[in-house]
Amino acid sequence: MLFKNTLIKIKKSFGKYMSLFIIVMVGFGFFLGLKETSPDIINSVDKYYKANNLMDFKIVSTMGLRDEDVKAIKSLKGVQNVVPSYSLDVLEKDKVIRVHAIENSVNTSKLINGRIPKTDKECVADIKKYKIGDKITLDNNSDNKLKNTVFTVVGTIKSPLYIDFDYGNTTIGDGKLSSFIFINKDNFNIDAYTEIYVTAAGTKNIPSYSQKYDDISEQINNELVKLKPEMENAAYYDIYNSAMDKINDNQNKLNTKMNISTIEKPKWYIYNRNDAVSGYNDLKNATNTITSVAAVFPLFIILIVILMTSNTMSRMIMEEREELGTLTSLGFKNSSIISTYLFYVLSSTVLGTIAGFFIFGNIIPNIVYSTFSKFILPQLTIQHDITSLLMVLIVVIALMTSVTVFSCSKALKQKPAILMRPVPPQNGQRILLEKIGFIWKHLSFNSKTTMRNIFRYKQRVIMIIVGVAGCTALLVGGFGIRDSINGVAEKQYSEIFKYNTLITLKNDTANVSGNLKDLLVKERVKNPLLIKQAAFKAKSNDQSLDTYLVVPEDESLFKKYYNLRSQLTENNIKINDNSVVITQKLAGVLKIGKGDTIKVKDADNNLYSLKVSDVTKNYMQNYIYINKNLYGKVFRKDISYNMIVTNYNQNKNTLAKHLLDDDSVVNVTFKDDILKKAADGNKSLNNVVILLVVIASMLVIIVLYNLTSINMSERKREIATLKVLGFHNNETNQYIYRETFLLTLIGIVSGLLLGIPFHQFVINAIEISTEVFFKNIHTISFVWSFLIIMLVSIIMQIVTHFKIRKIDMIESLKSVE
Known part of the structure; x- marks a missing residue:
């Protein structure tokens, strides 16, 4: 009979049952789907490599x-x-x-x-x-x-x-x-x-x-x-x-x-x-970024899901006190009663988790894979990781069981006669705002009622604010990832690197002379700067990073093409004869600063120690800048150069063809090509960010619907009483929604503020070893986050309006004696 009653309960409260199902499906499904994306991509590509x-x-x-x-x-x-x-x-x-x-x-x-x-x-x-x-x-x-x-x-x-x-x-x-x-x-x-x-x-x-x-x-x-x-x-x-x-x-x-x-x-x-x-x-870096996002971003979503599902079940048990009292008085054991609620919540959340695993486990990897349009890849093979599903199911079952058992046990400790009576409304009380007379006396009756209700039902207030704030922070974090990564290459090649063209020589040379000089003059390449750029492995303790050692031939011309500015003071940096300048990522990862020593290893595993004079701003790759005098002392050989940088701005295809026709040049790289490649990579990332925003928006809808439903069920008698007193539907709606709107607004503002440290945390987690991402969020991202939440809130207001119209005034007669 108890389980038949539970099935009837599911049918009658199908909206609440489905809200539990959907919020778990979206939250945990998104987590599982995103978590499996990188392994699925790597596995598919690995099979291709091995085949x-x-x-x-x-x-x-x-x-x-x-x-x-x-x-x-x-x-x-x-x-x-x-x-x-x-x-x-x-x-x-x-x-x-x-x-x-x-x-x-x-x-x-x-x-x-x-x-x-x-x-x-x-x-x-x-x-x-x-x-x-x-x-x-x-x-x-x-x-x-x-x-x-x-x-x-x-x-x-x-x-x-x-x-x-x-x-x-x-x-x-x-x-x-x-x-x-x-x-x-x-x-x-x-x-x-x-x-x-x-x-x-x-x-x-x-x-x-x-x-x-x-x-x-x-x-x-x-x-x-x-x-x-x-x-x-x-x-x-x-x-x-x-x-x-x-x-x-x-x-x-x-x-x-x-x-x-x-x-x-x-x-x-x-x-x-x-x-x-x-x-x-590049594929490795792209999947690493997805892995980092999967490790950080969904955890915040899961926290919101846990909070909402726990609150839903505790409020549901509180609403059904009369039923609990009736079942207890009829002689049903507490364990039997609790088991029916466990069946209700676990059937919803477990099925939601499984559905999310298979639905999002197929959708998300394929969506992300489709954004890798710059790569030529085999067909994606989805491998559902049942171990991950089982681990999440254990968490879901343990959490829902704990909340349900705790809430039911707390209610069942009371006598049946008390349980069968509705919970009396909380007593009204003076609030702090009432003591500020010049404000309070200018408020309307409805405004005063709203203020009192906010301070009267603190749990409901906290849930709305936390739910809205969490979803807003997710949106800010999603938009912020895009803001932090887009434009990194443009900033590197406008503020740090001032050259347009990088020419790689076949053989090292001590100076620009002979045929090479004639060739550059013929092609109208002005102010060519010779540099030596060599790959090294920078080491410190147990950390190591790939880096390039850069040695300029002419330091005065070097300033024209490289803008070295102190990471701390923004002052221009000069390379001296005693120490080197390193870029900020090297300094951060290896924990090296001004006055410290950095060790580098060349391709032949020879180890060298270099004293650091300063740390310069840099966004892409890692560099160590050293002058030619110090280079000769450290490496004990005469300097020779393998590259030329210049600001050539004529026909680049013609230049490349003519230079490569000469035996002295092996490669010509243009800034525009680098920026295009970076833009292609950002397109894929932007699509992933859109996915994050869509999922966060879905979660907003579910959370606000859930909170709105709870709010309506808790205040049904209050709304019915207002109707009896002559309030019209629109007036009743405003009475309820004024409070919800104010709390939503507080939640949005809190979420916008919370999104800033959340964004910082995510960026620090996904930043790769060769790039420094921006730490700022654009104003438009805050605006979009605000508008999305407000749009959802307005939709919920429309839903609330129709629900209020269905409430019967007879409900007011069921109030507590």
Whole structure:
């Protein structure tokens, strides 16, 4: 009978039952869905990498690679597979494409349409640009490095080497890689291998982007770094001895052949996936941001859900005192009565949690995945983590059981005769405002009643304010994330970096002279500044960060292109001969300040100590600025430069083409390209923020509906009495809503203020190691948050109006004696 009664109760109070169901479904479902988004994305991409045997390392050399290099790498500890291969950047009309050799054991491609090549005149090509049947004609290469220059596309593919629509840079054409094709290996007519691919042992069941994978990768990288100088020397002596043999065999031509003293020493470059796969690291950073948001943002939502559900159940039990008294007087045990309420609340919240898990667990990962439009990714595979669901269910069951048992037990301690009588209304009392006569006497009767009710029903007041404030803070936090990340790149390249163009040189140089100088003059590149920029690992205690060491050739010109300002005083900073200037992220993470020492390690694992003179503002990447005199003292070698910065503002495509046609330049980067890439990344983030705002708005609607329903049920007799006294529907509505509106307004203001520290907390949690986000929230974000809450509040006012009209005046006759 008790459970039949519970089913009838669910039917009669279906709105309240569904509000519990929906608020738990949205709150916990959003948490579970967002929590599973990054693992689902990583798992899908990881399967793609493993299915196509993506390499772990790519090794290239300035003089090519030999079979001896392959053999040496195979002998290293932790190496599973070593594959020598070829690739070549060539022009197709005015665009640059990369031609790869087809390999069967590493970097295999996903065939989308067609078939694999059967002849040397066929290829598989980038599905983004080509279709089956297309003819690809490559510019005739002077060195005849390819046997054929015309290929027919017989298949379209996606390659794990390219997961970003920005395929990367090249040393020919306009400097931008536009596409790629794969051809049979026999097509290449090159004496030495252009690259060697290395895969690590023991990574088959280890997810990409995991710390365990990074640890294995670092171990192999260290082995390769140790091998690097040995193989560079061996290759040099091979070339040297080969040249000597030619000289000995051709003594009569000694005066015309080569000067062996000018033979360049080969140099190895070791690239891991971050460097060799376009978009690999960007995808990692994007998923890390989602993970950070998932770890922080939904917790605030869950707190609101817990508060609302707990309040709903405690108020429901209080409203049904008469039923509790009746059941007790009929001889039902307390445990049996409590079990019916547990059935009511647990059936709603448990079903809501499960529904949220499967609904939002499918919707949210797919929505977020669709925002990764700048990446070329496989189809998303949803893997529902039942462990996470079970953990949340345990929390929900424990919480709802505790609240229900506590509230029921508290009520059932009273005698049945007392329970069967309604709770008498609280006595009226003078409030503080009444003592301020010059204000109180100017208030209308309705206003005075509103003020008294607010101080009379403190619990209801607190719940409305807390609920509204929490939802408002969520909206402020969501909009604030967008404000904090959008515009970071623009600020870096307008306030910190003043240059428009970055030119990377093939060989280090001591100054701008000779052919390079003539080239820059010809292209009207004014005030070129030589800099040395080298990658290092900055360390302090157990923390480490990737950083760039920047050395300017001309310090007076350096100020034109780099604006170094103190993080604390905003004063301009000068680099001196005794210490270095570091950027703010390095200082914050490594806990290093003015006067401290920072340790850096180069690619060959050599460790150096540098004294810090100041910390400069910076938003993107990490930098250490050092002058050329100190550089020579610390590194004990003469400085040579590998880059040029300038404010060239003419036709950038023409400049890039002309510079790259010269052997001295390998890459040209423009500020506009960097800003565009940053904007593309922000688009994805903005879509995620929209998702957060939508979820927060849904929660606002549910919370206000829940609070409005409780308010109406508690005050039904009061409203009926007002009708008996002659109040019209509109007057009654204003009587009730004036109080709700005032409390909502207080809640909104409190939420706007609470949103500021909440936003700071979220930003600190999601900030990555290479960027500094803004800590401010734009005024428009506060305005939007205010308007959304007010809109929902107005909608609830309309709902309240129709509910008030349905209240029967006979209810007033049921008041307490």
